[in-house]
Amino acid sequence: MVKQVIPKTLDEALNYLYDRSYQIIAGGTDLMVQKRSTAETPPLFSNNILYAFHLEELKFIKRSEHCLHIGSMTSLETLLHHEDTPKILKEVIYEMASPAIRNVATLAGNIANASPAGDSLVPLYLLDAQIILLSKNQFRHIPIEKLIIGPRKTVILKDEIIKDIAIPKHEFTQFKWIKVGGRRADAISKVSFLGAVHIDGDQVLDFRIAFGAVYKTVIRNREIEKEYKNISVQELKNKHDEIIEKYDACILPIDDQRSNKEYRKKVALNMLSDFIINL
Ligand SMILES: Cc1cc2nc3c(=O)[nH]c(=O)nc-3n(C[C@H](O)[C@H](O)[C@H](O)COP(=O)(O)OP(=O)(O)OC[C@H]3O[C@@H](n4cnc5c(N)ncnc54)[C@H](O)[C@@H]3O)c2cc1C
Structure with missing residues (x-):
């Protein structure tokens, strides 16, 4: 019992x-x-x-x-x-x-x-x-x-x-959270994105990216992040395509009742792209 x-x-x-x-x-x-x-x-x-x-x-x-x-x-x-x-x-x-x-x-x-x-x-x-x-x-x-x-x-x-x-404790000068669900409230994420940076002058001191619902666990890759710290914002933006390519290789979503893997991957990479472009 x-x-x-x-x-x-x-x-x-x-x-x-x-x-x-x-x-x-x-x-x-x-x-x-x-x-x-x-x-x-x-x-x-x-x-x-x-x-x-x-x-x-x-x-x-x-x-x-x-x-x-x-x-x-x-x-x-x-x-x-x-x-x-x-x-x-x-x-x-x-x-x-x-x-x-x-x-x-x-x-x-x-x-x-x-x-x-x-x-x-x-x-x-x-x-x-x-x-x-x-x-x-x-x-x-x-x-x-x-x-x-x-x-x-x-x-x-x-x-x-x-x-x-x-x-x-942490210090970010800019961050972006985007949750994509079936409706505005009470929805389980189909895909989610969080990006955060600390920019001082034109230098990117910290660069962090995390994705939800596009892999077995949340994705955060410190090796990729490390390559884009301590460079200028313009240098980071110039590496946009390279960054997208690197995360493309990490994102391995599944199909389920909420969404399919093609949609999840495309939306995840679009959110990352917007984040970089808008720094
Ligand atoms: C209508 C609805 C909407 C929801 N919307 C969202 C949403 O938008 N986003 C989202 O992420 N989730 C959502 N959820 C899921 C849920 O609300 C969250 O996952 C919530 O954070 C679970 O917390 P809880 O305290 O209720 O966990 P519980 O249901 O009490 O426990 C969940 C698990 O954690 C274990 N556990 C709990 N506390 C401890 C502890 N201290 N130590 C060890 N193990 C522990 C339990 O044994 C169990 O395995 C939603 C659920 C409902 C019903």
Whole structure:
């Protein structure tokens, strides 16, 4: 029989996770859909369930010297309205789901769900986010691109919980987020693009690009980015075709009910092209 627990503290939650296998529920906005059954019957869970959304210890947004720490049970809506949330992350969250869903949905749920179309993953990759995992016996910091290893696959162990998400300080002078969905709100991305630069005078000091829903995971390629830093804006623009060619080789989308691979690739590359042209 499925066991359901509602720990009162983080310690209690870690003890439960150590003792046996539980599925953690944060906002439940992914899980309740995944486990839905027929109309008017409760969702069908085959695993034990640990409810975590009420854990106050995991609801925080704190600044440290080098990072912003976001507690894993902080709702997306809280993040959207908090003064310390990076602007780049706010823009992405603003286009996720609807206010009702955002009131309970969390970044941690979006991360652990590991969908290639998970919108918040795109800025988290671009911002070099570190995921802090906690279990009864260990504490691990893992960069998001090492935590997510494929569609719906992560390296989170059964006895671990995402405690918080650490976002290093960054400085961009320009960024562009574009989400292409079937409608303006409450839509899952067909393809998404985030580009960010730091330009000082005419020098490009930082150049970062991330794509969602066009590969098994979010695409961010630091090797490509490195080649276009510390050059002038004009030099970068002159290399437009070369950059497009390089990302063309990385983008390997799939066909699914929302879109097909040809459309996804063409739109992704068009968004990158516009970003470079408009620097
Ligand atoms: C109507 C609707 C619209 C949506 N729109 C969007 C959208 O625009 N963009 C988008 O990206 N998503 C969207 N979603 C999906 C969903 O809302 C997000 O993925 C959300 O961020 C999930 O967070 P949650 O807290 O509800 O996760 P949950 O459903 O509670 O959990 C999701 C997964 O994460 C695990 N998990 C949760 N917290 C932790 C933790 N602290 N440690 C370890 N594992 C954990 C759970 O075990 C589960 O496997 C939408 C969903 C709905 C229903």
